[in-house]
Amino acid sequence: MTKELFEVKTGLAEMLKGGVIMDVTTPKEAVIAEKAGAVAVMALERIPADIRKDGGIARASDPKMIKEIQQAVSIPVMAKCRIGHFAEAQILEALEVDYIDESEVLTPADEANHIWKHDFKTPFVCGATNLSEALRRLGEGAALIRTKGEPGTGNIVEAVRHMRTINTEMAQLSTLRRDELMAVAKEMGAPFHLVDQVAETGKLPVPNFSAGGIATPADASLMMQLGAETIFVGSGIFKSENPSAMAKAIVQAATFYDNPKKLAEISEGLGSAMKGLDMSEITPEERMQDRGW
């Protein structure tokens, strides 16, 4: 990817920083999200909690629904395609969505290969559970990384695990001598030039957001204090008792994430958050985070 295209792709992610990106399934929900202060919406047919409940194959959304959401709001509209399903991605690009999420929330289309994202002008966001995975996605052309977490659970534990893992691995890389990096890159199964770059800078060359289990303002604060630059909220808003209030509160929490007094005010009287799932209630086959590699 040329430097110019890379900076245009990551540039939009820079503009989304300090914000909240919300999953929406209808134009009406998109308007609620925009009115609550979302920096972008993710258009999808069913939110992860319902995909989990309903079962079956989850695919990219109906173009009609995506277009209606694009018309309803002025903020960027993102949409998901299945892992490895480059035809779905081509359709999303034709629809001019602002970001494509090659997402483990949908049923994977290719168990061996992810999409070669350099071929697209539309930027991609991809999930990662650790640094190696993040660097492989960047090698394929992703312009933004997010933690996978465990989507549709309202349980923050996996997002925390993934964010801490990525942070720790970056810190470890930066302590190594340069003559040790090739062996590490081999071990990680990650492109050498990206391993080298992270070792030198101590951070990812693209923004790092968080997704997968965020359900309260405190969850948003936790992830941002751990280093997330923006928050994706999927089921956490429209599965809560009062979506509009919860959406607004999480937006405020993304700004005041390091101000506990403010967070206490923000968190007051929001009604109940989504019920959520403990990880022990999910069978290994149901874990979305293990989709992709």
Added chain:
Amino acid sequence: MQGSFAKHAYSMGNLGIKSRAVRTAEDLKLIDALILPGGESTTMTLLLENEGLWDPLNEALKTLPVFGTCAGAILLGQQIDDERVRCFNRINYKAERNAYGRQIESFSTTLVIPSILDHDFHAVFIRAPKFREIGPEVVPLAVFGSDPVLLKQGKVLVASFHPELTDDPSIHKYFMDEIVLKSR
């Protein structure tokens, strides 16, 4: 509040200038000049209003030198015909949001700005606005095609592109040298 504030802080840091985030009315008392970053103008409007920061900021902007990029530039102009965004009327134009189109139309280009820079400037446009109904008191410093993209009026400097996304801090330097320091 939201947006590319860290990138602006980095550009200012490259010039040896200290910056801080403004999130409350108290923070406003601690600064000599303000940057309204790129980001989402709808989100910024809501955060400013919900936090009771819109009025204090509006008051402060009557005297404070300010640099707005992209969304920041939209907020500094005359009120636009979109109730989701509230503008400060500090510079005389109306911005048209996302005037080039969606992200697929975002681009980078080289700008020649001889009035203020002795070198070309690499400019990144992200879902950029265009400035319409520009008043005679507004000085265009740079154009792309037929569209003015860097403008000045008194203590207000605005860009529809993102100087904070490149490693060249020379437009930030222009803001500091020619607007902030000269308005003291």
